[in-house]
Every structure is written in structure tokens, then in C-alpha cells.
Amino acid sequence: MMKNLLLEEGELVDIESVSLPSATFAKFQPQRADFLDITNPKAVLENSLRNFACLTCNDVIAIHYNERVYELLVVAVEPPPAVSIIKCDMNVDFEKPIGYEEPEVLTREQKEIMNEQERIEAIKKAEQAKWFHAFQGRGNRLDGEKKNTEANPKLLDPSSKAIERGLPNYDYKPGCITFIRNLNIPTDDASKSGASDAPEFQPFQGAGVSLRSTKKRKK
Numbered sequence: 001m002m003k004n005l006l007l008e009e010g011e012l013v014d015i016e017s018v019s020l021p022s023a024t025f026a027k028f029q030p031q032r033a034d035f036l037d038i039t040n041p042k043a044v045l046e047n048s049l050r051n052f053a054c055l056t057c058n059d060v061i062a063i064h065y066n067e068r069v070y071e072l073l074v075v076a077v078e079p080p081p082a083v084s085i086i087k088c089d090m091n092v093d094f095e096k097p098i099g100y101e102e103p104e105v106l107t108r109e110q111k112e113i114m115n116e117q118e119r120i121e122a123i124k125k126a127e128q129a130k131w132f133h134a135f136q137g138r139g140n141r142l143d144g145e146k147k148n149t150e151a152n153p154k155l156l157d158p159s160s161k162a163i164e165r166g167l168p169n170y171d172y173k174p175g176c177i178t179f180i181r182n183l184n185i186p187t188d189d190a191s192k193s194g195a196s197d198a199p200e201f202q203p204f205q206g207a208g209v210s211l212r213s214t215k216k217r218k219k
Contacts, residue, residue: 003062020054020082020083020084021079021083021084022083022084022085022086022087022088023055023077023078023083023084023085023088023090024078024079024083024088024089024090024091025076025077025078025090025091025092025093026055026074026076026077026078026083026085026090026091026092026093027074027075027076027077027092027093027094027095028045028072028073028074028075028092028093028094028095029072029073029075029094029095029096029097029098030070030071030072030073030094030097030098031060031070031071031072031073031097031098032070032071032097032098032099033097033098033099033100035070035072035097036097036100038065038066038070041094042092044063044065045063045072045092046092048063048064048065049085052085053084053085053086054082054083054084054085055074055077055082055083055085056074056077056081056082057074057075057076057077057080057081057082058073058074059073059074060072060073060074061074075095
């Protein structure tokens with residue numbers, strides 16, 4: 001209150017008793033844009049106004065919520081210029097906070113262009129991450145020496161291909177598990193040639209081995 005009245009400690013104040021009409025409407029303007037972060041600002045304001053008895057146009061009130069202080073400018077009241085808010089049915093409205101900018105509304109063509117650009121960027125990132133070489137960095141020794149810490153590219157087989165990362169299953173459905181196996185199924189020609197070259201199987205044709213050595217009988 002002393003801040004709103006621009007008073008310092010020890011100054012004199014003249015008080016006059018007046019009769020104010022009951023408020024029917026009040027409009028407030030938040031002084032900061034972060035006031036919009038409150039989930040239900042009308043409920044917070046209604047709870048905070050219980051600490052006030054009246055409102056005056058162009059006055060600034062401060063409310064405390066969630067360990068923060070929000071200042072609100074009283075833009076308009078009905079009936080003007082001052083009203084009593086004790087036991088009254090008052091409608092509340094808000095103006096755009098100071099420093100708040102309306103989000104830009106994109107047209108359909110702009111949205112399509114942005115979606116196309118995002119799709120192209122996603123494809124580029126997927127292509128960059130497609131080929132992955134493991135263990136290409138350098139090592140650090142615990143004793144602080146820098147011996148044999150550099151990667152040796154000669155140890156890599158130049159003919160070996162990089163590991164290709166798998167692609168996600170875009171046909172996935174919740175509650176369904178799909179097992180994908182890469183099996184090298186031989187062709188008919190290979191199976192026939194392999195069957196003809198293999199020897200015929202004959203059971204019990206191996207040699208027996210005794211676990212206990214036999215002792216020779218004395219004559």
C-alpha cells in the first residue's frame with residue numbers, strides 16, 4: 001500500500017471516508033508476460049482480491065502466487081472511477097500483458113514449406129548417421145602417459161564395410177511383437193550340390209574308447 005501511495009516511512013496521510021458503489025466489472029493488465037504461465041489466472045486473482053477492499057482506475061496492485069509477485073494495472077472498473085469489491089459479484093477480464101507478442105499464424109502454404117524443410121533435414125541427419133565406424137577415437141591412460149593412445153587406421157580392414165544401422169519398423173502396432181531374422185536360405189541348386197557331395201550317413205561306425213585301462217593278466 002505504501003508503495004502504491006508513493007509514501008515513505010514517517011510521512012503524514014490524510015484519510016477521508018467515502019461510500020463506494022459495488023463493483024460489477026474490472027479489467028486488469030499484467031505488467032509481465034510470465035503471468036500467462038499461471039494455469040488459472042482468474043482463480044488466482046479472485047483469491048488474491050480477498051485482501052483488497054476497493055479498486056481504483058490506473059492503480060497497480062500486487063498479488064503473490066507460487067513464491068512470486070505479479071503486478072496488475074487496473075485498466076477499468078464499473079462503475080468508474082472507484083468501486084468496492086466487498087461482497088460483490090464482479091466480472092473480471094484481462095488485457096494483453098506488457099511485452100507479450102502474439103504468435104505468428106502461418107498459412108497453409110507456409111506450414112507445408114516448413115514440413116518439407118523438416119523432412120529434408122531429417123533425411124540428411126539419417127544419411128549422416130547411416131554409416132557408423134566403431135572405436136575410431138583416441139584412448140587415455142590412467143598413468144598419464146601418451147603411449148599407444150592414438151587410433152591406428154592401418155589396423156582397420158579397408159575392404160570391410162561400415163556397419164549399417166537398422167531402420168525402424170514403421171508398421172509397428174501397439175501390443176504386437178515382430179521378430180525379424182536375416183536368414184541365409186540356400187538356393188535349390190546349392191542344396192542339391194551339397195546333398196550330392198555329402199557322404200551317406202551310417203550310424204554306429206565310430207571307434208570305442210574305454211575310460212578304464214585294462215590290466216594284462218599274468219600267465
